[in-house]
Amino acid sequence: DTAVSQTPKYLVTQMGNDKSIKCEQNLGHDTMYWYKQDSKKFLKIMFSYNNKELIINETVPNRFSPKSPDKAHLNLHINSLELGDSAVYFCASSQGQREGYTFGSGTRLTVV
């Protein structure tokens, strides 16, 4: 069983389109995250939800909108995609301060 699963794994789309990435975790964790990894491999936090409540909202264009229907799911919707949105997006989950994150395998988004 995959602990943190993201879909799709690859996403190629044209500029201006709207797309969604889905994430689900079966670990029973309370907190979920979205990270963006750019071409230089830098990891930047975008959002974090704790029990469906938004707790971290970094400086991200408002074209990006997270949604957490329940604590096991955190989806990312992106409107009006731009070339600069091309990156790998990672979902992660955690439980408590003492534990690290469990990451999904990533979604490689390519905007053409």
Add this chain to the structure above:
Amino acid sequence: AQSVAQPEDQVNVAEGNPLTVKCTYSVSGNPYLFWYVQYPNRGLQFLLKYITGDNLVKGSYGFEAEFNKSQTSFHLKKPSALVSDSALYFCAVRERYGNNRLAFGKGNQVVVIP
């Protein structure tokens, strides 16, 4: 706010030699520290963590790390590197009291030369 510095971009080491990947951190109070590894086209995998207690922490795949509070460092080490250890390594730090944010370093590419 917490932060991590991984000063080297790439670490090259011959197979069988010791491997060290450096990490220093900045955080208010005592830290929780983590190391992750990322293989090509994969997500990040947890290697080890320091929470409290013994400063030398042992983790997966023969890796270990030493917490040094006076130097605010948490260097990752392996006594004998394997070609399969070639990957991207990330150090991360979290405050003990606060939100669950993990701050990651920029990552170090490790290349183990056969």
